[in-house]
Amino acid sequence: MDHTSKRKLFSLVEALCEETATAEDLSQLEQLVLQDAELRRLYLELITLHGLLHWDAAGQGAELESSAVTAAFPLTMKKFTRRSQPRHFRRLREITVGLAVLVILKLSFAYFIPAKNHVARDPAGLQKVLPTDVSSPTNPPAFSKRQQMVPSVHLSRNQNEETPSLFSGRRVEESVIAINPAASESTFQLGTDAEVIARINHHLNREWKQAGVQPAVMAQDPEWVRRVYLDLAGRIPTRAEAGSFLASSQKTKRAVLVDRLLSSRDFSRRLATVWTNLLVGRARETNVDRQTLLNWLDEEFFSRRSWRETVTDLVSARGTSQASGPANFLLAHLNNEAVPATAITSRIFLCEQLQCTQCHPHPSVKGWGQERFWELNAFFQQARIQKSTIVDRKTGKTRVVRELVDAEIFGPTYYETLRGVMRVAYPKFAGVEISKTLDESHPTLRTQLAGLLFADAHPQPARAFVNRTWNLLMGRGFTFPVDDMGPHTPVSHPELLEDLTVAFVQSHYDVARLVRWISLSDAYQLSSRPGDSDASPATTSGDRPLFHQMEAKPLAAEQLFDSLRIASGQTPEQLRSGKTQREREQWLRQFYSAVDTEENGEETTFDGSWQQTLMMINGDLVQRAVSMDHPGVLTAIVSPRGLSEADRIRQLSLAALSRYPSPGELTQLRDLVRRSIRQRVTEENLPSQVALTESLRDVYWAYLNSSEFAVNH
Amino acid sequence: MSDPPEQRPSRPAPSDEFVQLFTRAQRPLYLFILAQTGNVQSAEEILQETNLVIWAKLEQFQPGSSFSGWSRQIATYEILKYRQRNRRDKLTFSDEFLTAVAGEAVTQSLEIEQRREALQHCLEKLEPRDRELIQQRYQPGMHGKELALQRGRPVNSIYQSLGRIRKTLLECIHRQLAAEVSEIKIS
Numbered sequence: 001m002d003h004t005s006k007r008k009l010f011s012l013v014e015a016l017c018e019e020t021a022t023a024e025d026l027s028q029l030e031q032l033v034l035q036d037a038e039l040r041r042l043y044l045e046l047i048t049l050h051g052l053l054h055w056d057a058a059g060q061g062a063e064l065e066s067s068a069v070t071a072a073f074p075l076t077m078k079k080f081t082r083r084s085q086p087r088h089f090r091r092l093r094e095i096t097v098g099l100a101v102l103v104i105l106k107l108s109f110a111y112f113i114p115a116k117n118h119v120a121r122d123p124a125g126l127q128k129v130l131p132t133d134v135s136s137p138t139n140p141p142a143f144s145k146r147q148q149m150v151p152s153v154h155l156s157r158n159q160n161e162e163t164p165s166l167f168s169g170r171r172v173e174e175s176v177i178a179i180n181p182a183a184s185e186s187t188f189q190l191g192t193d194a195e196v197i198a199r200i201n202h203h204l205n206r207e208w209k210q211a212g213v214q215p216a217v218m219a220q221d222p223e224w225v226r227r228v229y230l231d232l233a234g235r236i237p238t239r240a241e242a243g244s245f246l247a248s249s250q251k252t253k254r255a256v257l258v259d260r261l262l263s264s265r266d267f268s269r270r271l272a273t274v275w276t277n278l279l280v281g282r283a284r285e286t287n288v289d290r291q292t293l294l295n296w297l298d299e300e301f302f303s304r305r306s307w308r309e310t311v312t313d314l315v316s317a318r319g320t321s322q323a324s325g326p327a328n329f330l331l332a333h334l335n336n337e338a339v340p341a342t343a344i345t346s347r348i349f350l351c352e353q354l355q356c357t358q359c360h361p362h363p364s365v366k367g368w369g370q371e372r373f374w375e376l377n378a379f380f381q382q383a384r385i386q387k388s389t390i391v392d393r394k395t396g397k398t399r400v401v402r403e404l405v406d407a408e409i410f411g412p413t414y415y416e417t418l419r420g421v422m423r424v425a426y427p428k429f430a431g432v433e434i435s436k437t438l439d440e441s442h443p444t445l446r447t448q449l450a451g452l453l454f455a456d457a458h459p460q461p462a463r464a465f466v467n468r469t470w471n472l473l474m475g476r477g478f479t480f481p482v483d484d485m486g487p488h489t490p491v492s493h494p495e496l497l498e499d500l501t502v503a504f505v506q507s508h509y510d511v512a513r514l515v516r517w518i519s520l521s522d523a524y525q526l527s528s529r530p531g532d533s534d535a536s537p538a539t540t541s542g543d544r545p546l547f548h549q550m551e552a553k554p555l556a557a558e559q560l561f562d563s564l565r566i567a568s569g570q571t572p573e574q575l576r577s578g579k580t581q582r583e584r585e586q587w588l589r590q591f592y593s594a595v596d597t598e599e600n601g602e603e604t605t606f607d608g609s610w611q612q613t614l615m616m617i618n619g620d621l622v623q624r625a626v627s628m629d630h631p632g633v634l635t636a637i638v639s640p641r642g643l644s645e646a647d648r649i650r651q652l653s654l655a656a657l658s659r660y661p662s663p664g665e666l667t668q669l670r671d672l673v674r675r676s677i678r679q680r681v682t683e684e685n686l687p688s689q690v691a692l693t694e695s696l697r698d699v700y701w702a703y704l705n706s707s708e709f710a711v712n713h
Numbered sequence: 714m715s716d717p718p719e720q721r722p723s724r725p726a727p728s729d730e731f732v733q734l735f736t737r738a739q740r741p742l743y744l745f746i747l748a749q750t751g752n753v754q755s756a757e758e759i760l761q762e763t764n765l766v767i768w769a770k771l772e773q774f775q776p777g778s779s780f781s782g783w784s785r786q787i788a789t790y791e792i793l794k795y796r797q798r799n800r801r802d803k804l805t806f807s808d809e810f811l812t813a814v815a816g817e818a819v820t821q822s823l824e825i826e827q828r829r830e831a832l833q834h835c836l837e838k839l840e841p842r843d844r845e846l847i848q849q850r851y852q853p854g855m856h857g858k859e860l861a862l863q864r865g866r867p868v869n870s871i872y873q874s875l876g877r878i879r880k881t882l883l884e885c886i887h888r889q890l891a892a893e894v895s896e897i898k899i900s
Contacts, residue, residue, distance in 0.1 A: 014876045016751045018857045023803045026751075030810045044748055044817045048825070049883055051747040051756070052832050053851045055740055 190506035200521040203496040216549035219527040222659030234270030235562035242658040268302035283594035289321040296325020307509035312450040338380035351464035351485040374425035382410040475551025528713040568625035569632025656703035734780040831889035
């Protein structure tokens with residue numbers, strides 16, 4: 001065998017690995033492999049290397065594999081149908097789809113970044129725009145009042161005293177379920193908002209220095225204003241909102257805008273939307289009343305109720321789906337012996353993935369045995385769904401009403417171990433086992449659970465909420481995935497997470513304040529464009545996010561819908577009308593479908609098939625925005641006489657993307673518009689006013705369909 | 714879950730030993746299939762089919778006999794079935810190729826574990842920049858093409874870098890394996 005054929009083989013295998021090989025390549029490869037034993041060996045070594053790299057995803061496979069294998073074994077063979085493939089693959093595939101979408105988004109986004117940015121890196125720049133003391137009396141009163149307060153913590157450390165256990169002493173082993181034992185103890189004391197923000201900046205700055213990265217330049221106002229509206233209000237700013245922010249020379253305008261948004265209905269609705277989706281998903285319509293839950297959450301966030309109280313209500317609510325907003329959470333998930341309720345409660349409120357311990361001990365967390373799952377599950381054994389038929393007074397028709405109640409008589413739960421042995425599990429959480437006798441202060445198992453969730457001094461629900469909120473605003477959580485904070489998952493900024501958790505607990509779980517801290521931190525002000533053109537565009541060091549550059553976040557379906565409606569000229573108030581809400585639900589329904597898995601999951605085509613989404617936004621929503629039939633944004637820009645083409649294009653850009661076009665972009669678009677007007681007038685014999693209108697419609701259409709529109713950056 | 718014991722199906726639950734054998738066979742089985750398809754996705758698909766058959770036939774496995782041999786047989790059959798289903802696909806290898814490669818794969822299957830460990834070591838020894846690139850390339854769902862776009866580099870230059878890194882890794886693995894062999898000789 002000569003050197004040339006070896007090299008030839010090498011490049012052919014390379015093509016095979018990168019999936020660029022042609023049929024011709026394959027037959028050449030075959031010839032080489034068949035003719036020579038040494039080449040055959042080399043082929044196998046190369047393809048094995050490729051396979052190992054793929055299988056182990058370059059060093060991350062160990063964890064994947066162990067979970068794959070243990071998860072692959074159902075308790076009994078009857079469950080091993082085609083649906084239950086080894087989790088490894090299911091998971092891989094999910095990641096694959098997700099990643100591909102992300103890549104597409106990031107890429108297409110890169111195309112739309114205006115060529116150069118003119119801001120020199122200026123460490124003092126952040127301070128210029130942010131007030132040096134964000135808690136200064138210039139802030140709206142809603143915040144300044146609270147900042148003076150350093151609330152004390154009233155949480156009882158040891159709930160054992162309050163709830164003597166009937167079963168105590170029966171199962172004492174591993175009674176300590178340490179929540180994140182690795183997490184550092186924070187001694188942080190909540191002071192003013194400015195202090196918390198300084199703390200965030202301090203932690204992130206230190207990490208940047210240590211990793212030797214330069215943070216990205218500060219986001220310019222257009223980039224930032226669109227971002228903060230999308231994150232906090234769930235929609236793009238209107239033309240007027242964007243225009244007035246850009247025109248303002250007020251030094252504290254960013255803080256002022258954040259505070260205005262936080263006290264708006266837009267903010268409460270945005271969080272209510274996010275949490276409704278987390279709690280019951282988008283697809284379930286039959287068993288739950290999403291709208292009632294959404295409205296209830298909206299009110300919770302708007303009235304600034306503490307997150308602890310909101311969670312307590314969600315876990316312990318009773319009532320019908322129409323009458324009780326929070327009851328809808330468990331009405332959706334009590335099916336199948338409350339297995340989904342158990343898994344989802346843990347994943348949503350604690351960011352802990354217990355679902356696999358349903359069938360076997362956790363593959364990588366010592367001490368997470370099956371009992372951890374079933375002891376939590378036992379808390380839901382008292383809850384029942386009562387169905388009754390009522391006659392609707394208005395229509396005279398009968399309908400079934402589902403009501404969440406707590407039974408008088410209930411028992412523990414039973415489960416089977418890997419060896420097929422039946423075990424019994426009694427309600428137990430955070431080391432506290434609950435007695436069967438329930439007194440008046442804790443009337444049900446679920447109210448007991450609600451108390452125990454927050455039993456720790458630094459409760460996991462607080463940490464989980466901080467992580468989710470950080471993820472919502474920064475595009476990445478402190479853990480990846482965000483809802484897997486078990487001891488096996490590395491935390492990118494443990495001290496920062498602990499400080500924020502403590503501050504959040506001490507603020508009495510004030511959601512708006514937490515959002516304020518994050519959105520006024522330096523990191524939130526950074527551009528999503530890399531700092532240096534020659535520096536690596538990665539926003540992470542290895543697998544660890546550094547937050548030295550804003551992540552580009554794809555718009556959620558609701559954000560896209562609302563933004564397109566704003567772009568068509570609807571006012572923010574109109575977005576909250578019953579009619580628009582119904583239209584939104586209808587629009588969303590085409591993307592999501594429920595899957596009856598043990599975690600009550602759902603499938604979506606909104607993430608996966610981008611083409612489909614494009615088809616959708618090319619559909620009614622965009623049509624409406626570029627229609628001249630109704631008075632709206634487009635008519636307001638196109639109709640008035642006496643405006644130059646350039647001015648009109650600038651306004652279209654502002655309406656769609658909250659920025660003015662760059663000079664180059666403007667020249668190109670203006671040329672395009674002029675050419676198309678000439679063509680329409682000369683070739684299609686259109687009156688010139690109509691030709692102008694049509695050409696501007698094209699420009700708006702292009703803006704709305706751009707990937708810059710579909711991404712929050 | 715909470716079925717009373719008497720309602721459990723009559724099928725025997727897999728023994729712990731079987732579970733372990735199955736677990737350990739996954740990676741070698743995957744590599745065995747991959748060598749014959751050359752495509753990671755179809756290899757995964759075939760592996761899944763194979764696993765289903767293994768579980769359906771677990772009673773037929775004779776404890777004490779070679780699990781890898783048994784599971785490779787099943788895999789071979791599943792590869793054939795896959796090829797039948799995808800007859801129209803122009804990008805497939807010939808039967809002779811499959812036979813030859815399968816034979817070689819069996820020979821090399823004994824050192825997969827050493828190779829894997831050597832690879833871990835060699836990945837750590839890469840230049841950080843190279844390591845990052847190859848790790849990104851093997852993120853699930855990622856391809857050289859996307860990587861190129863993401864990095865703003867021409868796709869061919871990415872392919873070139875990836876090829877160079879894989880070559881470095883292969884040579885490093887060779888050295889590692891050779892060193893192991895000589896260690897054994899010495900001790």
